Amino acid sequence: MEELISVIIPIYNVEGYLQKCLQSIKNQYYSNLEIILVNDGSTDASLSICQKFARDDNRFVIVNEKNLGQAVARNEGIKRASGKFISFVDSDDIVSKNYISNLYNGLKLGGDIAISNKRRINFTENVRLDENTQKKLPKIVILPSKIIIKKMLSKKIGLEAWGKLYPISFFDNISYPVGQYYEDAEITCLLINKAEKISYIYSQDYFYFKRENSLINQKFSHKKLDILKMGNKLSNFIFYNYPDLYVELAEKLFSAYTNVWMQMNPQESKYNYLWNKIVENRKVLILHIYRIYDFKTLLGILISFCGKKKYRYIYDLLNNIL
Template sequence: MVKVSVIIPVYNAAQYLERCIDSLLKQTLTSCEFIFINDGSTDSSLSILEHYLEKDVRVKLVSQENKGVSAARNAGLKIASGDYIGFVDADDFIEKDYFEKLYSASKGDLDVVVCHYSSVQDGYSITSKHPFQTDIVLDETYIKKEIIPFFISNESINSSCTKLYKRKVIDEFSIQFPIGVALGEDGLFNSNFFSKSKKVCFINYIGYHYVEVLNSATRKFDFTKYFERIIQESKHDYSNLENEFLNTQTIEFLKAEKYITKIISLCHLCHALECNFTKNQVDDAIIRIVKEPVTIKIIDNYYTTIFTQKSNYEKVILFGIKYKLVFLISWVIRYSNYRNKK
């Protein structure tokens, strides 16, 4: 009997793939299957996968034309046989007791178990922790009242890779990753899954290591594409998540909170050295942000309420967005960056 099925989408990940696979095969929970979905890789990823396929019977391999990470994960869900489902990205790696810790915490009964994770960026490790009480079972009422709204307004726990899901829930409600969604597909999967869950647990454990190489030439920043994705995400329909604690008006406000948070972050990103923007390009990007109809509508509807929740620093930026003071937004961000470097 397979206790955990692990689904790993692979697209041109040869540089990191062996480290990822080795961390999987070293798992102390041996009753696992590892389902690799080769999503049309054009590098040596497929040959690496075929090598491990011959090496370990727990390795399963599906090859398909490139369809994107959501389609790849859905392909893995179709053939997964484990009691629980886990996800790992091909350029990341996990601790050897990762799935044993999550599976033990589930007690074979909980619908989902969530852990902390670390982000490895250019050799530096940053720990990201979820905001909920750890190591206790949270019931259906708490999920509806606290966790579902958090998924709508915040993306800090969106990753599907830090969770272990009961397959029975996925199968019973036909939960899949959305196709054609450019940003936030993990969040949509999770909000749908949690809305059908009755018992969850957040554990105080760091076992997943997310790797991001910021200076890689393959990670060039495309402002237009990224901003369009934020706009698209702000228009997503969450009406299926409505419950006795969550009505349409509250959902719209939570979406507005997320949008404001993301455009403030985008203003910062435009000033980051990695973007290689000139001063004029930065100013042009921020002008697009403050003049975007979605920005204007959200500011008009929710400015006062959101303003009171922000730090003094964020309040200045939000004030600049409301009154389209591009010079003020740029000045406060550049000054903050200067102070942080001192």
């Protein structure tokens, strides 16, 4: 008999995306699901869409919160979950019909955690969610947790909460930090570190929407300086658990700090401080340039030697192309 799996979806004002997201979960080939919709005080039609799905399918469960943020929504979903395993899906994303079944098969093959491959798409892009349907299993590899951490730091695998299947027991004494941006990175690393073996599924079953008003495309806000807290926590974690991954850590921080710094006004108080953090990590990377395989990061390192103004201009152009 199939194990019960809880799918947790934090929801806040995503009426234009939610229908597609929930329909893609409803259509899963793996049917023994508990789908927890955590409505975080939405003021648009998101709650109405949730209620329609809950009326039509008793696997959908609605939990209402008071706009306390994504971390609270995730933590509340974990508390309410009855499944043996948990997967997160963002409410503006969609998944293939095989998303859960492929993740679950990854666990059955010996992984303690399973991770799905992903694909970034535009909202207007027409995606066939059955295109990954196969009579046989997709390619799945079993890797030690250290290799997965290394791939995450090198941006080959995402640090996001979504796109993964965890045993619910892994969340004992672990919760998402409330009121912080970039809360995924630290928690994902802690969860991966609890596992000995990770199943990575090559099939692209998770489709991540790139939209103009999503977090990564917003204009600068001071909350984005939480990237510095994330950097400190991630550094402490790596130096304590995987000290030989210091180059991959520098690669991750170089890119993360650059992405926030690029959004800042040069008059911002932390502008020069963040630039100095970029340069600090660049010093590590330039000594180990042969260990960097991400083309965008390589270009960023080289262009940064042109100085702040040229770096901002050229890197912004490249960011729109690559």
